[in-house]
Amino acid sequence: MPLPEPRSAKGATALERIVRYPAEAVLSFDFDGTLAPIVSDPRDARAYPGVTAELQRLAPLVGRLVIITGRPAEVAVEYGALDSVENILVLGHYGLERWEDGRVTAPGTPPGVALVREELPGLLRKAQAPEGVAIEDKGRSLAVHTRRAPDPDSALDALRVPLAALAQRAGLTVEPGRRVIELRPDGMDKGAALNLTVADHRGEHTAVLYAGDDLGDLPAFDAVDRLAAEGTPGITVCSGSDEVATLAERADLVVDGPPGVAGLLTALREEITAAAG
Numbered sequence: 001m002p003l004p005e006p007r008s009a010k011g012a013t014a015l016e017r018i019v020r021y022p023a024e025a026v027l028s029f030d031f032d033g034t035l036a037p038i039v040s041d042p043r044d045a046r047a048y049p050g051v052t053a054e055l056q057r058l059a060p061l062v063g064r065l066v067i068i069t070g071r072p073a074e075v076a077v078e079y080g081a082l083d084s085v086e087n088i089l090v091l092g093h094y095g096l097e098r099w100e101d102g103r104v105t106a107p108g109t110p111p112g113v114a115l116v117r118e119e120l121p122g123l124l125r126k127a128q129a130p131e132g133v134a135i136e137d138k139g140r141s142l143a144v145h146t147r148r149a150p151d152p153d154s155a156l157d158a159l160r161v162p163l164a165a166l167a168q169r170a171g172l173t174v175e176p177g178r179r180v181i182e183l184r185p186d187g188m189d190k191g192a193a194l195n196l197t198v199a200d201h202r203g204e205h206t207a208v209l210y211a212g213d214d215l216g217d218l219p220a221f222d223a224v225d226r227l228a229a230e231g232t233p234g235i236t237v238c239s240g241s242d243e244v245a246t247l248a249e250r251a252d253l254v255v256d257g258p259p260g261v262a263g264l265l266t267a268l269r270e271e272i273t274a275a276a277g
């Protein structure tokens with residue numbers, strides 16, 4: 001399978017560097033919408049067929065595999081069977097949680113999360129949220145999903161203002177996503193999480209790849225672009241969908257959703273293996 005061609009020179013430089021010096025490469029991925037297809041019930045999300053096996057094959061070849069997700073780390077590990085992949089780091093809750101070798105570390109949860117847990121059902125009743133609007137309690141944060149409402153986008157729009165007001169009272173930040181608004185602790189995002197990881201693994205020939213599909217991935221795109229401007233080659237990959245245009249406009253490479261990401265993993269592994277000769 002040929003390696004897809006990035007549309008920027010910056011992306012091409014990074015891909016070349018990854019293929020030439022894989023042992024120093026940091027390959028990082030979002031989970032939902034990137035490694036796992038979007039489904040209507042968040043509990044049904046699973047890695048796209050073949051993705052976990054491809055991560056297993058890539059793991060011994062590259063410097064570090066990293067998953068940076070809005071999910072709790074252990075949920076992503078379970079849904080992606082990621083504990084079967086060696087050398088993988090899973091950063092949950094946008095980088096607040098760190099899962100490595102079966103152990104999770106994380107800071108304490110701010111009291112605002114309990115306040116949101118208590119008030120959210122009443123807020124949805126008062127806002128007359130339609131049938132299908134659902135709360136996902138992620139422990140360290142809560143998300144309101146509208147994908148299963150009759151008109152998901154209108155339902156989401158109607159909730160933006162009251163949810164922002166509740167987040168403000170609770171001292172939390174609002175994280176909008178694909179038919180979801182999440183209220184979560186401040187102080188970390190996928191960009192900061194990626195920077196910390198790259199700092200831990202930076203070598204003379206390091207290059208970084210980050211693939212994502214949603215607005216929460218933009219800070220990671222920013223981080224890759226900043227690293228590239230500072231001399232560490234980086235490529236941003238958009239797992240394309242018809243729900244989010246912003247990422248595709250920004251990315252060095254756009255692939256066709258999780259199947260496209262799976263193809264990219266295969267192509268990358270084949271190129272790395274061929275280059276090693």
Ligand SMILES: O=P(O)(O)OC[C@H]1O[C@H](O[C@H]2O[C@H](CO)[C@@H](O)[C@H](O)[C@H]2O)[C@H](O)[C@@H](O)[C@@H]1O
Nearest residue numbers: 031032038039040042045069070147178179180
């Ligand atoms: O950072 P990610 O790994 O992309 O996680 C972001 C959110 O993903 C999940 O919601 C999204 O995927 C669901 C399953 O396909 C879908 O039903 C929903 O509409 C999407 O927004 C997850 O449920 C959230 O907790 C994550 O924050």
